[in-house]
Amino acid sequence: MSAPLHCHLDFISPYGYFASLRIEAIAARHGRAVAWHPMLLGVAVMKVMGLKPLMDTPLKGDYVERDVRRYAREHAVPMKRQPRDAVMNPLACARALAWTNRHAPERAGEVVHAIYGAYWGEGLDLSTPDALVPVVGEAIARAAGGEEAATLLRAEVDASLAQGVFGSPTVVVDGEPFWGVDKLEQMERWLERRGW
Numbered sequence: 001m002s003a004p005l006h007c008h009l010d011f012i013s014p015y016g017y018f019a020s021l022r023i024e025a026i027a028a029r030h031g032r033a034v035a036w037h038p039m040l041l042g043v044a045v046m047k048v049m050g051l052k053p054l055m056d057t058p059l060k061g062d063y064v065e066r067d068v069r070r071y072a073r074e075h076a077v078p079m080k081r082q083p084r085d086a087v088m089n090p091l092a093c094a095r096a097l098a099w100t101n102r103h104a105p106e107r108a109g110e111v112v113h114a115i116y117g118a119y120w121g122e123g124l125d126l127s128t129p130d131a132l133v134p135v136v137g138e139a140i141a142r143a144a145g146g147e148e149a150a151t152l153l154r155a156e157v158d159a160s161l162a163q164g165v166f167g168s169p170t171v172v173v174d175g176e177p178f179w180g181v182d183k184l185e186q187m188e189r190w191l192e193r194r195g196w
Contacts, residue, residue, distance in 0.1 A: 004035040005187075007113070008160050011093040011126070013041060013168035014068045014083060017116040019181045023171065024109065026184060030191045036101070036108040038094035038153060041161040041168055045122065055083060071181070073074065080123030084098040088127040095149035096132055096140050098156045103143070111136050 003025045009016035027034045041053070050178065055061040065083040072079040093115045100111045118124045118135045126132055129145035136144075143149050163172060170179045171187055178187040190196070 002030070002032050003174060004033040006035045006037060008037045008039045008163075008165045008168065008170045008172070010039055010041045010090055010168040011115050011119055011143055012087050012090045014079075014081075014120060015181045016168040017079075017120040017192060018071055018077060019169035019171070019184060020076075020112050020180075021118050022056075022184055023169075026188050026191075029188075031139075032191075036097060036112050038097040038156050039162060039168060039170070040090065040094060040153075040157050043157055043161070044092075053087075055087075074111070078117070078121040081120050085123070087124050090139075091150075091153070092132055092144045093119070093126050094130050095153045096129075096136055096144035096154075098137075099143040099146075099149040100140055101156070102152055104140075107140075111140065124143035 005023060007013075007019065008024050009020065011017075024034050037098075054064045068079075068083045071077070096115070097108065097111055098110050114131075114135050115126060119126050124131065124135075126135060129141045132141035132144055133134075135141075142175060164177060165172070167179045169181060170177055171184070173190060174176075174195075176190065178184070178190070
């Protein structure tokens with residue numbers, strides 16, 4: 001099997017949620033797997049790039065709200081949480097994925113889908129390890145509250161920044177980054193043609 005598609009995402013990103021529902025099918029069509037990587041928009045966008053969150057940006061925030069709702073309707077994506085709802089602290093979720101990548105990588109996709117489904121699909125607040133217990137199980141949730149998971153997440157975030165990842169989702173295909181759910185079709189053409 002060829003190298004995996006490296007999917008970098010932040011659980012507070014609705015676009016990351018949308019991409020997570022499609023990326024595995026795209027990868028399978030091309031004999032690839034998906035490697036899931038947590039990133040933090042708060043670090044990439046606000047600290048490194050010095051920008052405001054999308055929803056706090058004049059004009060763009062209103063567009064994003066409309067765009068997210070339109071995408072969810074078009075693709076029949078369950079979505080109880082709305083773009084202007086209060087944003088959770090994503091650290092527990094990101095740490096859960098970072099820990100899973102190290103200790104149970106075969107479960108990473110399951111964890112991603114469970115967290116996104118609970119947060120965006122059901123509208124649950126998953127900002128603490130306790131809130132994660134019914135979503136990802138006791139072992140992963142408890143690990144998300146530990147120092148090892150925090151260290152693993154810092155390493156994942158640093159690695160994503162070193163690869164130029166600044167948004168969620170970003171899929172890196174053999175070193176070529178594709179940012180945004182709207183780039184999935186182009187990414188698939190890249191896979192089909194083996195680049196251009």
